[in-house]
Amino acid sequence: MNEVLNNILAIVTSVDPVLRTAIAGIAMFLETSILVGLVVPGDTIVIVSSTAVSSPAGYWALLITVIVGSLAGESLGFALGRLFGPRLRASPLGQRIGGGHWERAERYLARRGGLAVFISRFLPVLHALIPLTVGMSPMRYRRFIAWTAPACTLWAFAYITVGTLAAGSYRTVGDRLHYAGYLFVGGIVVFLLIALGARTLLHRTQSKHMDGEAPGPVVDGQGQAPRV
Template identity: 55%
Template sequence: MLMRVNEALTWLLDVVQSVDPVLRTLLAGLAIMLETSVLIGLIVPGDTVVIVAATGVSSTLEGFVLGAVVVVGALLGESIGFALGRWLGPHIRTSWVGRLIGEQNWQRSERYLRRRGGLAIFLSRFLPVLHSLVPLTVGMSGYSYRRFLMWTLPACVLWTSLYVSIAAGAARSYREAADSAHYAGYVFVGVILLLVVGVFTAKKIIARVERRHMHD
């Protein structure tokens, strides 16, 4: 059973690594750009695509390039959201898509920005729903694009560093231990699950704390 788990994981990692590194990196950047663009982030699993791409990293240089492309993709996505908020925000909010999101979420995003200011922009990268709505709300608010970038850039760098380094490190450690340790596959799966569960839990905790503060 242990050998079969290792064989299956090795096969999956080899499949990811067999994809051309340039294509793999560009797909991760595109996915995170869509994930951080207005509304699209509610349905596109950019986090998952970045994790999968990171498991195929075979060198430090590849890891840095992947991280840089993901950061650029995230910034492009958030910039698109900001620009749409500046020019089309009210129309999007009253459209059928805006109504589908729900007025309560729009109001929550506005209250969050008013209360936290720049910190709201930073934290929104780590929060569900708000990571798509806050850039749009910031654009609608008249907040300057330069100040927006000053807050969102470090958030994108931190987020990307965590995802890429943990996923790539887990895959590399697994490959080094797979031949000598039959339980290596379970360790790898455990690390990835801890990453996903940890991120999900952290998002929930931050969101709960922020909701409590907004209602105080």
């Protein structure tokens, strides 16, 4: 196991640091922009990139790049929602996603407002639909970015820190412990399982705000319950 991991880490580390960091930022830009987040595995790319971090400067460069890439992607989704939202929703890809997902995103935004923007960053499907949905709503961009910026920062900090610490710990003890590779892989797997569990719990607790009657209006990011 150690030999395999050494080879993998050597390959990742051999990539130019600037290029490696840029790839992670671009991956997050694509993941958080319109619909691409449904197919681009941004979290995997970020974790792999973080395993090559070997200095505080590299850590902060990767963290800032991933955050900026995420916010740029979210901003693009918002802008496209403002300009082309209904047409994108009616496009072949939008139709393939299904009207149910769009309606849930609209309902969730209407009922939870800015909080929906924050929480959706950690939920599957919704994290790709909410920026576009917000763009089609009356919520202002400055309120949207105020809610999504801390969510993107928290996400980036968690993934990059875990990848960096796991790889750093492995490099420290890898030559002395023959089972260090299993500890490295186990640490990453445990983190991903915790992330999956948190997403599942969030989805269960928030699903009541996504289902039911048609959504009410959103007034400058303040969710309003639908009138009956």
